[in-house]
Amino acid sequence: MSNRAESVLVGLIGEGVMPSLTPPMHEREADVQGLRLLYRPIDLLELALPAAAVGDLLTAAQRMGFNGLNITHPCKQLVMQHLDEISDDAARLGAVNTVLIQDGRFIGHNTDFSGFGSALADGLPDAKLNRVVQLGAGGAGSAVAYALLKAGVKELDLVDMDADRAAERAAELGELFPEASVTPHTPDELPQLMPRADGLVHCTPIGMAAHPGLPLDIELLEPRHWLADIVYRPIETQLVREARAKGCAVLDGGRMAVGQAADAFQLITGREADRERMRAHFLELIALEDTAATLNEGTLAKAAR
Numbered sequence: 001m002s003n004r005a006e007s008v009l010v011g012l013i014g015e016g017v018m019p020s021l022t023p024p025m026h027e028r029e030a031d032v033q034g035l036r037l038l039y040r041p042i043d044l045l046e047l048a049l050p051a052a053a054v055g056d057l058l059t060a061a062q063r064m065g066f067n068g069l070n071i072t073h074p075c076k077q078l079v080m081q082h083l084d085e086i087s088d089d090a091a092r093l094g095a096v097n098t099v100l101i102q103d104g105r106f107i108g109h110n111t112d113f114s115g116f117g118s119a120l121a122d123g124l125p126d127a128k129l130n131r132v133v134q135l136g137a138g139g140a141g142s143a144v145a146y147a148l149l150k151a152g153v154k155e156l157d158l159v160d161m162d163a164d165r166a167a168e169r170a171a172e173l174g175e176l177f178p179e180a181s182v183t184p185h186t187p188d189e190l191p192q193l194m195p196r197a198d199g200l201v202h203c204t205p206i207g208m209a210a211h212p213g214l215p216l217d218i219e220l221l222e223p224r225h226w227l228a229d230i231v232y233r234p235i236e237t238q239l240v241r242e243a244r245a246k247g248c249a250v251l252d253g254g255r256m257a258v259g260q261a262a263d264a265f266q267l268i269t270g271r272e273a274d275r276e277r278m279r280a281h282f283l284e285l286i287a288l289e290d291t292a293a294t295l296n297e298g299t300l301a302k303a304a305r
Contacts, residue, residue, distance in 0.1 A: 007036040008269055009065055013057055013079075014072035017041040021285050022070060025261050028281050029273050037269065042069075051075050055082040062101050068268035069099045076139065083108040092176055093146055095139070098264045109267055112143035115260025117151055120228060122259075122275065123251040127226045128198035131155040133190070135215050136203030137162070137169040140230055144203050144256075145169065149177040157193050159185045190216055199226040207237035214238055223247030232257050235286050258282050 008030065012020055023039035030037030042057060044050070049057075054075040061069055071079050076095040080086060083096065084105040090096045096108035120127065132153045134145055137160040148156055156173070160166035166184035173182045185193060194200070206215040208231050218239075221227065227243040232253030244250050261282075262273040 007038070008067045010037065010039040010068050010070070010268055011042045011061055011066055012039070012070045012072065013042045013044070013054055013075055015044045015051070015074060017043045017072060018046065020072075021257070021282060022261050022264075024285060025258070025278055025282055026265055029262075029265055029278055030269065032274075032277065033271055035269060035271065044075075051078055054079045058082050058099065058101075058106055062104070062106075066101055068101055068264075070264055071097050071099060073139065080108060082106060089113060089146075093143060095143065097260070098267055100267060109264075110143065111260040111263035111267070112140065112256075113147040113150070114263045115258075116144045116228075116230070116256045117147040117259075118263070118275070119251060119255035119259040120147065120151060123255045124199075124226050124228065124249055127249070129153045131157070131197050132199050132201060133157045133159060133193050133197045134201045134203060135159050135187075137166045137184075138203065141203035142169060144201055144230060145173055145182070146176070148201065149173060149180050149182070153180060155181045155183070157183055157185055157197065159187055159190065159193070161187060187216070190220055194220040194222075194225070197225065199228065202227070202229045202231070202239055205231070207231040207234075207239050209233055212238065214242070218242045218246070221246055221248055227251065228255075229253050230256050232286070234290070235283065254279065254282055254286065 012022055018041050020041055023041060026039045027037055051074045076097055079096050086108040090108050090110035093110050095110055098109040098111050100107040129152050132148055137158050145156060158166050158170050163186050170182045170184040202215055204215050205211045206213055221243055223246055226249040228251040229237055229240050230253045231237050235252050235254050240250050240252050258275060258279045262275050262278055265273040
């Protein structure tokens with residue numbers, strides 16, 4: 001898309017996307033750059049549509065003049081059969097989270113992996129990447145593992161409670177990156193893995209507001225380790241707080257969220273986003289959420305009395 005585009009229309013297709021922070025991040029960055037951009041969530045739950053409707057939604061978006069769409073759970077794989085072109089990285093990952101609508105064609109990209117890659121490079125520029133332990137081999141974990149291997153990790157220990165999933169993912173990644181070693185493990189092996197690791201990447205739901213706690217024994221982390229968490233609600237997970245307190249260099253999950261949004265913004269608008277400005281806005285939005293949640297808790301507590 002030309003940088004001279006007068007306006008841009010973007011959507012986000014997925015389940016439960018109404019609270020997403022991606023729309024306001026894109027709209028604010030566009031405002032600062034003097035670009036008129038409207039970003040609307042297209043929530044499958046609100047519309048009572050199945051995930052398989054993603055193809056119809058793409059066609060409808062094209063007819064209504066959308067310039068691009070972000071795609072999230074549960075449509076990242078389903079959308080691929082409806083695309084005219086897919087980037088090499090997205091094809092290798094088997095998942096698309098950004099679709100450009102250009103000249104009547106649908107072009108798929110994946111900014112989940114690139115968002116984590118840029119977050120790692122910007123937030124932990126001195127991180128050693130000889131051997132890394134990753135907790136979680138699900139959808140987000142796949143993109144993160146791919147990014148780690150693209151960044152040059154030589155040995156990746158992929159840990160998941162589902163041994164079959166870890167093995168399957170390790171085999172897939174091993175074929176894509178034959179020069180690296182990708183090994184599946186279960187959580188009970190962490191005491192043997194962490195002493196040999198340079199860093200730890202956390203890709204499970206543990207630490208989210210609805211799933212508080214730690215994903216591993218914090219004593220396994222040493223000050224020499226670096227830690228990257230992809231959970232960003234809350235931005236300061238217990239894992240991030242306790243790792244920082246131990247002296248570890250840390251990367252909070254907001255970095256990846258901003259990275260993938262900035263990459264999608266550039267793909268759709270043709271303009272480079274200011275990542276630090278987007279991160280500052282992202283932290284503002286998170287703080288507003290936290291304030292609203294605190295006020296709501298106070299109101300409920302008063303009502304209970």
